[in-house]
Amino acid sequence: MTHPDLHPPDLTLDALEAAAGRLLARLPGAPEDDRVSAAPDARTLRYYQTLGLMDKPSRYDGRQAIYGRRHLLQAVCVKLLQRAGRSLQQAQVALAGATDLALEAAVIDGLGLETPSAAQRPAQSPSDPFAPLPEPVAKPLVSAQLAPGIFVMIDPTLVPDPAAMIRRLTGACR
Amino acid sequence: MTQPLRTVDLLPIPSTQGAEPQSRGLGGLLALSAGAERAFPLLGVKVRASIVGPCARTVIEQRFHNPLSVTLDVVHIFPLPEDGAVVEVELICGDLVVRAECQEREQAAARFAEAQAAGHRAALLSRERDDVHTLRVGNLPPGEEVRVRVVVVERLDSVDGRFVWRFPTTIPPRYLPGEAVGHSGPGVLPDTTAAPDASRLQPPVLLGNGAPLDLEVSVAGPLFALESSLHAVSMGFEGGGARVAPSASARCDRDFVLHVSTADAKALTPRAWTDGAFTLALFEPPGAALAPQLPRDAVFLIDISGSMDGEKLDAAKRAVIAAVHGLMPGDRFQLIAFDDRVEAQHSYLTEVTDTTLQQADVWVKRLRARGGTEMLPALKAGFSLPPVAGRLRTVLFITDGQAWNEGELVAAVANRRQGALLFTLGIDTAAAGALLKKLARAGSGTCELLTPQEDVEAAVARLEARFGSPLITNLVAEGRVSARTEPQVVFAGRPAALLVEGDGPITLRGDSPSGEHRVTLTPARAPMPLGALWGRERIAALEDRLAVRPFEEEAILPEIRRVALAHHLASRCTSFVAVETGRVVTGPKTEIVQPHALPLGWSEGMAGQAMASAPMMPSAMPAPSGGATRSRAQSAPPAPEPMMDCMMMEADAEVDEMAPMREQRREVARSKKAAPPRAASPVRAAAPPPPPPAPGRAKEEKRDERAEAAPQGPADAQLAQTQGADGSFGHDPRRTAAALLVLLICGSTRFKGLRRRAVTKAAAALEAHRALPEVSLALDALATAESGAPVTPSESWRSLGDAGPEGAALLGLLR
Numbered sequence: 001m002t003h004p005d006l007h008p009p010d011l012t013l014d015a016l017e018a019a020a021g022r023l024l025a026r027l028p029g030a031p032e033d034d035r036v037s038a039a040p041d042a043r044t045l046r047y048y049q050t051l052g053l054m055d056k057p058s059r060y061d062g063r064q065a066i067y068g069r070r071h072l073l074q075a076v077c078v079k080l081l082q083r084a085g086r087s088l089q090q091a092q093v094a095l096a097g098a099t100d101l102a103l104e105a106a107v108i109d110g111l112g113l114e115t116p117s118a119a120q121r122p123a124q125s126p127s128d129p130f131a132p133l134p135e136p137v138a139k140p141l142v143s144a145q146l147a148p149g150i151f152v153m154i155d156p157t158l159v160p161d162p163a164a165m166i167r168r169l170t171g172a173c174r
Numbered sequence: 175m176t177q178p179l180r181t182v183d184l185l186p187i188p189s190t191q192g193a194e195p196q197s198r199g200l201g202g203l204l205a206l207s208a209g210a211e212r213a214f215p216l217l218g219v220k221v222r223a224s225i226v227g228p229c230a231r232t233v234i235e236q237r238f239h240n241p242l243s244v245t246l247d248v249v250h251i252f253p254l255p256e257d258g259a260v261v262e263v264e265l266i267c268g269d270l271v272v273r274a275e276c277q278e279r280e281q282a283a284a285r286f287a288e289a290q291a292a293g294h295r296a297a298l299l300s301r302e303r304d305d306v307h308t309l310r311v312g313n314l315p316p317g318e319e320v321r322v323r324v325v326v327v328e329r330l331d332s333v334d335g336r337f338v339w340r341f342p343t344t345i346p347p348r349y350l351p352g353e354a355v356g357h358s359g360p361g362v363l364p365d366t367t368a369a370p371d372a373s374r375l376q377p378p379v380l381l382g383n384g385a386p387l388d389l390e391v392s393v394a395g396p397l398f399a400l401e402s403s404l405h406a407v408s409m410g411f412e413g414g415g416a417r418v419a420p421s422a423s424a425r426c427d428r429d430f431v432l433h434v435s436t437a438d439a440k441a442l443t444p445r446a447w448t449d450g451a452f453t454l455a456l457f458e459p460p461g462a463a464l465a466p467q468l469p470r471d472a473v474f475l476i477d478i479s480g481s482m483d484g485e486k487l488d489a490a491k492r493a494v495i496a497a498v499h500g501l502m503p504g505d506r507f508q509l510i511a512f513d514d515r516v517e518a519q520h521s522y523l524t525e526v527t528d529t530t531l532q533q534a535d536v537w538v539k540r541l542r543a544r545g546g547t548e549m550l551p552a553l554k555a556g557f558s559l560p561p562v563a564g565r566l567r568t569v570l571f572i573t574d575g576q577a578w579n580e581g582e583l584v585a586a587v588a589n590r591r592q593g594a595l596l597f598t599l600g601i602d603t604a605a606a607g608a609l610l611k612k613l614a615r616a617g618s619g620t621c622e623l624l625t626p627q628e629d630v631e632a633a634v635a636r637l638e639a640r641f642g643s644p645l646i647t648n649l650v651a652e653g654r655v656s657a658r659t660e661p662q663v664v665f666a667g668r669p670a671a672l673l674v675e676g677d678g679p680i681t682l683r684g685d686s687p688s689g690e691h692r693v694t695l696t697p698a699r700a701p702m703p704l705g706a707l708w709g710r711e712r713i714a715a716l717e718d719r720l721a722v723r724p725f726e727e728e729a730i731l732p733e734i735r736r737v738a739l740a741h742h743l744a745s746r747c748t749s750f751v752a753v754e755t756g757r758v759v760t761g762p763k764t765e766i767v768q769p770h771a772l773p774l775g776w777s778e779g780m781a782g783q784a785m786a787s788a789p790m791m792p793s794a795m796p797a798p799s800g801g802a803t804r805s806r807a808q809s810a811p812p813a814p815e816p817m818m819d820c821m822m823m824e825a826d827a828e829v830d831e832m833a834p835m836r837e838q839r840r841e842v843a844r845s846k847k848a849a850p851p852r853a854a855s856p857v858r859a860a861a862p863p864p865p866p867p868a869p870g871r872a873k874e875e876k877r878d879e880r881a882e883a884a885p886q887g888p889a890d891a892q893l894a895q896t897q898g899a900d901g902s903f904g905h906d907p908r909r910t911a912a913a914l915l916v917l918l919i920c921g922s923t924r925f926k927g928l929r930r931r932a933v934t935k936a937a938a939a940l941e942a943h944r945a946l947p948e949v950s951l952a953l954d955a956l957a958t959a960e961s962g963a964p965v966t967p968s969e970s971w972r973s974l975g976d977a978g979p980e981g982a983a984l985l986g987l988l989r
Contacts, residue, residue, distance in 0.1 A: 050347060050362050052378030052769050057364075060356045065364065080200055089381035094203050096214060097242050097766040106200040 005113070006104060010058075011067045017042050020075045026111050027083070036082045040075055051088070053078050053095055073103035080110035147173040214380070215239055215248045215314070216768045219426055221341060221389040225434060226701035227447065228332065228456060228671070230339055232258070234324045240314040247290065247765040248311040249360040251377040253342035255328050256304040256608035259710035259743045262325035263750035265297040265311075274299065274752035276742040278735060282749035286310065293758040297322050298751050301744040302374045303580065304608035304714070305342060308360070313759040327706050332456060333622070334636050334667040336401075336433045340623065343387055343426035344770045345377055346604050348576040349479065349547035360767050368550075368579040375578055377770045384426035384771030390419040391432060394701070398435040403625045404428050404603055404774070428603040428774040431625060446697035448677040452704035453654075453697050457682050458669035459645050468566040470505045470641065471523050473594075474498065475556045476541065477573035479513040482601075483543035485626040485775060489601050490572045491538050496634040496894070497570060498534050500931045501526045503900050503938070508559070509534060512552035513545040523559065527899045547577045550586055553613075557590040567594035568641055571613065575606030583609070584721040587616040595619040597637065601626055604773035615718060618644075620668050626775060631891050635928035640665035646691055649684035657711035659719075673708045709741030717746070889983045890920040894932045896979075901935030903980050907943035910936050911952035912980040915971055919987050923960045948974055 008019050021039040030038055040048065048054040054074045057065035074095060081091040095103075107113070143153045144166045152169060154162045215238045223232040232255070240246040254260065263274035274297060277285070282298060289296035290312040298310040299322075309322060330337040352368025359365070359374030366372055393400065395414025405420035405428075418432060446455040474494050482490060494509070501507055506523035507530075510516060519537045524530045556569045569591075575598070577583070587596055596617020598610040605623040614621035620640055624633050646664035650656065654674035662670040664684065674680065681694045713734050720730045731747060738745035893913050896903060903909040914936045922929035924937060937956055943949045951970060959965050967988050975985040 050376075050379055051381065052362060052767055056357045056360075056362065056373070060354070060364070063353055063355055065354060065357070077200070077203065081203060084200065084204055086204070087381075092381050092769070093213070097244075097246060097764040098203070099244065099762065099764055102203070106203040110200045 006073065006107065007069060008072055010061075011072070012064055013042050013045060013067065016067045016071055016075065017045060019072050020045075020079070023072070023076050023107070023111060024079055026113075031083045033082070033085070036079075038079070040079060045075060048075060048078060051092055053088075053092060070100055070103070073100065073107050074098075076107050076111070077103055080106065084110075144170075146170045213239075213241060214385075214768055215241065215246065215311075215766055216250060216385045217319070218386040218388060219343065221387065221430075223339065223341065223389075223391040224394070225330070225337070225339055225391060225432075226394040227436070228330050228337060228445075228454065229700070229702050229704075229707070230255075230328050230330055231702055232326045232328070232341070234326065235321055236309065236324070237319060237321050238311055238314060239319045240316050242764065243316050245316065245759050245761050245763045246314045247763060248309075248314060248768060249765065250309040250311070250768040251302075251345065251361060251375065252307055252309065252768075252770075253305050253345050253604075254307050254324075254326055255339075255341060256611060257331070257710070257714075258326040258328035259706050259741075260299065260301065260307070260324055260326055260750065261706045261742055262323075263297065263299045263744075263752060264323040265295070265752035265754060266321040266323060267295055267754050270754060270756065272297075272752040272754050274750035276739065276744070276748055276750055278739070279747050279749045282751040285751050285753065286312065289313075289753040289755075293760055294753050294755050295320060295757065295759065296751070296753040298749060299324065299744060300749040301746060302371065304612070304717075305606075306345060306375050306608075307744065308374060313763075315759045327702065327710075329454065329671060329673070329707050329711070330434075332669050332671075336435045338623075339391065339430075339432045339434065340605065340607065341389070341430040342604060342607075343428065343430065344384055344604055344773055345375075346481070346576055346602070346606075346773050346776060347379055348376065348578050348606070349481070350376070350578045351546070351548055351550065352579065362767075363578070366579075368582055372578050378767055380769035380771045382771070387420070387424040387426050387430075388422075389424060389430055390417060391430075392417050393432075393434055396436060399433075400435075401433040403431045403433070403628050405430055425771065427771045429605060429625075446680055446695040447700035447704070448697035449700040449702070449704045450677050451675070452700075452708045453674050453677055453680055454700065454704055454707065455651065455672045455674070455680055455682060455695055455697070456669045457646075457649065457672065457693070457695075458664060458667075459686065459691060467502070468564065470501070471559075471562060471565050471567045472497070472501060472505060472507045472641075473523075473556050473559075473567070473569045474507065474509050475552055475569060475571045475573075476509070476511045476538070477513075477547065477549075477552075477571075478511045478541050478543050479547035479576075480543055480545060481547060481574055481576050481776070483777070486574055486601050487541070487543050489624070489626040489630045491541060492630045493572055493599060493601070493634050494538050495535055496631045496891075497638065498538075499531060499895055499897065500634065500638045502931065502935060506565075507534070509537060510552065510555055511541050512548065512555070513543075514548045515545070516548075516551050516555045518555065531899055547573075549573070549577050549583055550579065553583060553586050554590060556596075557587075557592065557594055561592045561594065567592075568619070569594055569596045569617070570599060570637075571596060571610075572599045572601065573610070574602040575600045575610045576602070577606075577609070580609050580612065581721050581724075584612050584616045584718070585724075587613050588722040591617055597640070598622070599624065599633075599637065601630075602773065603775050612718065612721070616722065618663055620665050631894075632928050635894075635931070636667060638931055639667055646670070646684040646686050649682060652681040652683050654680060657708045658715045660715065673704065673711045675708070706741050706743060709737050709743050712737050713743065713745050889987065890917050890922065890929050890932070893917065893980065893983070894929055897932055897935060901937075901939035903936070904978055906978065907940060907946055907949050908974060908977040909980045910940055911946075911949045912974040912977045912984045914940065914952045915955060915967075915974070916980060916983050916987060918955055918959050918965050919967065919984075921965075923956065925960060948977075 005023055011019060017040065024039045045054060049056065054071050058068045059066050077095060078091050081094060082088070143151060145151055146169050150173060152166070154165060156162050159165050217237040217239045220235040221232060223230055236250065238248050265272040265274065279300060286296050286298035293313055295314065296312040300308045302308055311320060311322065314320060330339055350363050350366055350369060350372050352366030354364035354366055357364045357373045361373050361376040362378050363372045363376040393416050397414065397416055400409065400416060400418060402418065405424060407418050407420050410417045420430065446453060474497065476490055476494055478487065498507060503526060505526050507526065508523050509519040519534065556571070561567055594617070596614060597619040598614045598621045600606060600610040600621065600623040603625055607623050610623065611621045622633060622637055624630060644663040644665050649662040649664055649670050651672050651674045654676060657673040662672065664670045672682065677697065679694055679696045681692065683690065683692045685691065716730050716734050720727060734745055735747035738748040744750055893916060898905065903913045914933065917929050917933050917936065920929065921927045922933050924930055924934045933956070937953065940949050940953055944953065955965065971984065972988060975981045
C-alpha cells in the first residue's frame with residue numbers, strides 16, 4: 001500500500017470527481033494558467049474519456065458507469081501535467097499506454113504524497129506491485145570543452161579513464 | 175545517446191543528486207510530454223487505389239510502431255469506404271508476410287486471443303459497421319514495427335455521369351443518443367439503448383495532426399475529366415489514364431474525394447461487364463423526358479446540431495434556400511430544423527407563394543447551430559403528416575449524418591415513410607456515407623454526399639432532377655439471381671447497378687410511366703473479379719433487411735455468414751486473423767487505442783457537443799479552420815489555362831456550358847485584387863516540382879475567386895433566387911422573357927442544365943403573354959434550344975435590355 005487515497009473503492013463519475021478533487025487539493029495555490037481549473041469536473045472527465053486520456057469505465061452497475069483506481073490516477077495526472085505547463089495535446093501523448101505503475105509514480109511525485117528517503121526505500125516490500133519506481137541512480141558526469149563551442153559529457157562509470165578520453169578527443173578536434 | 179544532451183544544461187554540470195521531486199518530472203511523465211517526436215503507434219497510412227470503369231481496388235497499408243518500453247497491443251478503429259468489401263489482410267513483420275484467414279467472427283477472435291496470450295505477434299480485422307472496422311495488433315515488441323495490408327474492392331456510384339471514389343481517413347466524433355447500458359468494446363463511447371454496439375465504434379479524438387497519408391490513385395482511361403474536391407492534387411497522365419495524388423503533406427483528416435468522368439460517360443447507355451461467373455450492369459434510361467409530374471409536397475429536414483457549425487451549416491442553408499426556390503407553382507413545403515429539439519416553421523404544408531418563399535428565406539437564414547444530433551424525432555416529424563392522394567411527398571434530409579444510432583433510424587424510415595421518398599444530402603469533409611446511403615435506400619430515394627466547399631446550388635439543382643417520381647421502378651434482371659433481392663428504382667442521373675450471377679447477355683425489365691421498359695445488354699470483360707462485389711452487395715441487402723426486420727435475425731445472420739465465408743469477406747459475422755508463430759514476445763504489456771484527428775473544418779467544441787459531453791477546453795488547440803484550403807490556394811502558382819481536352823476539371827457538361835460566364839467573373843476578380851502577387855511560396859518552390867498541369871490547384875484557385883465574387887453569384891443562380899412563386903420575375907412578362915434568355919445562354923432548357931426548373935416555370939408563366947413580340951421571341955429561342963441547336967444570341971434580344979435587373983444581366987451576357 002502506497003497511500004490510502006490512491007486505492008479508492010468503486011467510484012461513480014461524481015465520486016471520481018470528488019476523489020480527484022481531494023487529491024488535487026493537496027497542491028498549494030492555484031494553477032498559474034488561469035484557464036486551467038484546479039480539478040476536473042464530471043463534464044471534463046467525460047471529455048478526457050473522448051480523448052483517450054482516461055480509460056473506459058471498469059464496468060457498469062446497471063446504467064451507472066463505475067470507475068476505479070486507474071481512472072483516478074489518469075485524471076490527476078492530466079491536471080498535474082497541465083499545472084506543469086503542458087497542453088492537453090502533450091498530455092495525450094505522454095499518457096498513451098502509461099502503465100498503472102508509471103501513473104502512480106507520477107501522482108505520488110506530483111502531489112508529494114510520500115518522500116521516502118533512499119534509506120527507507122529498500123525496506124519496502126519488493127513484491128508490492130504498486131511500489132513507486134526506484135529513483136534513477138544519479139551519476140555525476142564529467143564535462144569538458146574540446147574546442148571553442150564544442151562540449152562533451154562523459155559518464156565515468158562507463159568510460160574507465162575520462163581524462164584520457166578527453167585528451168584524445170581534444171586531439172582529434174585540432 | 176544524444177537524447178539527454180538536448181535537455182541538459184551543459185555548464186555547469188547539473189547534479190541530479192538530491193534533486194527536488196518536481197524537477198524529477200512527475201515520475202518521468204514530464205519528460206515524455208516534452209518530447210513532441212514521440213507519437214502514437216500509427217506512423218502512417220499508405221493507400222494505392224486503381225479505378226477501372228465502375229470498380230476500384232484499394233490497397234491500404236497501415237504502419238504501426240511501438241514507442242514504449244513495454245510490449246504493446248494496438249487497437250485501431252478506422253474507416254473504410256462504406257461500399258467496400260475487405261477481401262484480403264496481411265500482417266507484415268519485417269520480411270515476413272503472414273496472410274490472414276477469413277473465419278467466423280468468434281473463432282477468429284478466439285484464435286487472436288490465444289496468440290496474444292502466447293506472446294505471438296498477431297492481427298485481427300473485424301467489420302463493425304459498413305464504414306467502421308477494428309484492427310487489433312497484438313504483441314508489438316518495444317521499439318519495433320509491423321505493417322498491416324488490407325485490400326478493399328468496391329463498386330463506385332455513378333452520379334450525373336461521374337463515378338465517385340471517396341476514401342475516408344478519419345472517424346469524426348459522432349453523436350450517440352440513448353442511455354448507457356454498458357461498455358464492452360474498445361471505443362470511447364458506451365453501448366446505449368439506441369446503439370447497442372456503440373462501444374466498438376468511436377476512436378478517441380487526437381489532439382494535433384492526423385497520421386501522414388501517402389495516397390495515390392491510378393485511373394484507367396479513356397478519361398474526360400478528374401476532380402478532387404478536398405485536396406490539392408498533382409496528376410500525371412499516361413496512356414489515356416492518369417495518376418492522382420494529394421500533396422506530400424496530406425494527413426488523415428478528411429475524405430479523399432475523386433470524381434471521374436470517363437470519355438464515354440455522356441452516352442448514358444446501358445453498360446455491362448462480366449468476369450464469367452458474375453455480371454455487373456449499369457442502367458439508366460436514355461433521354462429523360464418531361465414526365466407528367468405530380469404536384470409535390472416537399473418536407474425539408476435541416477440538421478442544426480453543434481457539429482454542423484460553420485461552413486457546413488452555411489452550405490446546408492444555401493441548399494435549403496435553393497431547393498425551396500426550385501419548387502414549382504402548386505407545390506407545397508414544410509421546413510423543419512432539428513438538433514436535440516425539433517422545430518418546424520409550420521406544423522402544416524405551405525403553398526408556394528412569394529410571401530411564403532420570403533418567409534422561408536428569413537426563417538432559414540436565422541438558424542444557428544446548437545445541440546446534439548437527435549435524428550430519430552426529426553425523421554419521425556418529417557414523416558408525420560398523413561400522405562395526400564395525387565401528390566408526391568418527398569423529404570430532403572440535409573445533415574452531416576454524424577450519429578451512431580443507424581439501426582433505429584433505418585427502421586424508422588422504412589416503417590414510417592408511408593410512400594414518401596427520402597432523399598439524403600450529406601455535407602461534410604468526412605461524410606457519414608454509410609448511414610445516409612442506408613437511409614436513402616430505406617426511403618426509396620437517393621443519397622448525395624457533398625463537401626462544404628463544393629457548389630451547393632449546382633448540386634441541389636442536379637438533385638431536383640431526381641425529385642420527380644423515379645424514371646423506372648421495379649427494375650429486375652430477368653431470370654438471374656441478383657445480389658439485391660429487392661427490385662431497383664432508377665432516378666435521373668443515378669443509374670441503377672445490378673450485380674447478378676452468371677454471364678452472357680442480360681435482360682433488364684422495369685416499369686416506366688410510359689409502360690414496360692425492357693433492354694438486353696451484352697457484357698464486356700470485367701476489369702476485375704466481381705464475386706467479392708456480388709457478395710458485398712448481397713450482404714448489404716441482408717443487413718438492410720435485418721435493420722427493418724430484426725426479428726428475422728436467426729434466419730439472416732447465418733446467411734450473411736455463409737455468403738461472407740464463400741467470398742472471403744469481412745462482415746458482422748466474419749473476421750480476418752493472422753498469427754506469426756515464429757517468435758515469442760514476453761514481458762509487461764499495455765494497450766493503446768489509436769486516436770483519430772478531427773476532420774478539416776471541425777473544432778473541438780463541435781466534437782465535444784457531438785459526443786454530448788464536453789465543455790470547450792481552455793487549453794485546447796486552436797481549432798483547425800475551414801480557411802485552410804483557401805490559404806493554400808493563395809500561395810498556389812497561377813492557374814494554368816486549360817489546354818488539354820482531359821484537363822479542366824468541371825466535368826459536368828452542363829457546367830461546362832457556363833464556362834464563358836465564369837471566365838468573365840474571373841477577370842473581374844483578377845482586376846479587383848492586383849495587390850498580392852500570386853507567386854509560389856518558398857516552401858512550395860522547395861518541394862519536388864509538381865507535374866506541369868496541376869488542375870487540382872487550378873480548381874482551388876477558381877474556388878477562391880468564386881468565394882470572393884460570392885455576393886454576386888453566377889447570373890443564373892442569382893435569377894433562380896429572385897424568381898417568383900408563379901414563375902415570373904417581378905410579375906413582368908418582359909423581365910421574365912429577359913430572364914428566360916439569360917437561363918438559355920447559361921445552358922439550361924426545360925430538359926437539361928442546372929436551372930431546368932427555373933426555365934420550366936418561366937416558360938409556363940410566359941405562355942399567357944405570347945402576344946407580346948419580345949415574349950414570343952424568348953419562347954421561340956427556347957424551342958430552338960430544345961431542338962438541340964446551339965443558342966445564338968440575336969441582336970433583337972437587346973431590346974429587352976431595359977427590362978429590370980434581368981434585362982441588365984442579359985445585356986451583360988450579350989456584350
